[in-house]
Amino acid sequence: MSLLVADKVSKTYPNGTQALKDVSFSVQPGEFLVVIGLSGSGKSTLLRCINQLHPISSGAIHFEQHQLNRLQGKALRQQRSRIGMIFQQFNLIPRKTVLTNVLAGALASTSIVKSLLGLYSEQQKQQAMRYLSIVGLEHKAHVRADNLSGGQQQRVAIARALMQQPKILLADEPVASLDPSTSHSVMKYLQKINQELGVTVICNLHFLSLVRTYASRVIALKDGVMVYEGAPTDIDEQWFHTIYGEDAVEVSIN
Ligand code: ADP
Numbered sequence: 440m441s442l443l444v445a446d447k448v449s450k451t452y453p454n455g456t457q458a459l460k461d462v463s464f465s466v467q468p469g470e471f472l473v474v475i476g477l478s479g480s481g482k483s484t485l486l487r488c489i490n491q492l493h494p495i496s497s498g499a500i501h502f503e504q505h506q507l508n509r510l511q512g513k514a515l516r517q518q519r520s521r522i523g524m525i526f527q528q529f530n531l532i533p534r535k536t537v538l539t540n541v542l543a544g545a546l547a548s549t550s551i552v553k554s555l556l557g558l559y560s561e562q563q564k565q566q567a568m569r570y571l572s573i574v575g576l577e578h579k580a581h582v583r584a585d586n587l588s589g590g591q592q593q594r595v596a597i598a599r600a601l602m603q604q605p606k607i608l609l610a611d612e613p614v615a616s617l618d619p620s621t622s623h624s625v626m627k628y629l630q631k632i633n634q635e636l637g638v639t640v641i642c643n644l645h646f647l648s649l650v651r652t653y654a655s656r657v658i659a660l661k662d663g664v665m666v667y668e669g670a671p672t673d674i675d676e677q678w679f680h681t682i683y684g685e686d687a688v689e690v691s692i693n
Pocket of ligand 1: 452453454456457458476477478479480481482483484485
């Protein structure tokens with residue numbers, strides 16, 4: 440059974456921009472799905488529509504047995520807590536320690552008062568340390584987040600998302616702010632949590648070379664329309680130009 444299904448999803452922003460047009464695809468448990476396309480093609484909108492950060496205009500998003508776009512209140516929060524997200528700019532609290540940032544990921548299972556007071560259980564702290572060790576940063580637990588490099592900050596963001604014990608992790612251009620070698624390091628940690636913890640990943644990426652290395656399947660958006668769905672190895676030169684335009688030249692990140 441599919442873990443996630445997008446069924447004819449369309450999204451029009453209040454200003455009239457139609458960012459997604461009848462996008463349909465399904466995601467099986469354990470996949471590492473990569474979404475590609477030019478800047479402005481709708482990739483970020485798609486991820487935000489999946490976890491209902493943006494309401495969709497028509498169509499449906501099914502997650503496990505639930506139609507997410509029909510849920511509200513507690514029921515929506517419950518389902519959404521199983522969908523983690525990381526962002527291009529990491530979105531950590533800079534002046535707080537790495538451990539506090541990771542613990543913030545437990546918000547869905549902690550009362551607001553407790554989290555504001557920093558009253559996390561011993562079990563939550565152990566869990567946070569475990570996820571920090573998975574991303575190779577347990578030795579940085581008590582360092583301020585803004586003392587870490589960009590790649591390390593993104594790894595903290597991955598550990599924070601893991602605190603939700605997500606079924607799916609949405610990664611919105613997770614390496615767009617990083618240099619090439621750091622990009623691979625972050626992608627390898629995403630691959631690790633996909634393969635070892637079984638977390639399904641949906642990741643927006645810019646560079647095709649990364650797509651070919653890490654994706655198990657690819658979808659491509661162009662002006663909000665899904666123009667490709669298939670294996671990364673099947674994206675030949677013709678497909679490349681269909682997706683990125685006639686004048687595009689492939690650059691690789693090594
Ligand atoms: P990508 O992630 O592929 O760069 P986006 O999903 O960010 O693409 O954007 C898709 C389209 O929607 C673009 O035309 C963009 O300008 C527009 N858009 C994105 N966010 C908003 C918003 N909050 N309000 C209005 N238009 C938006």
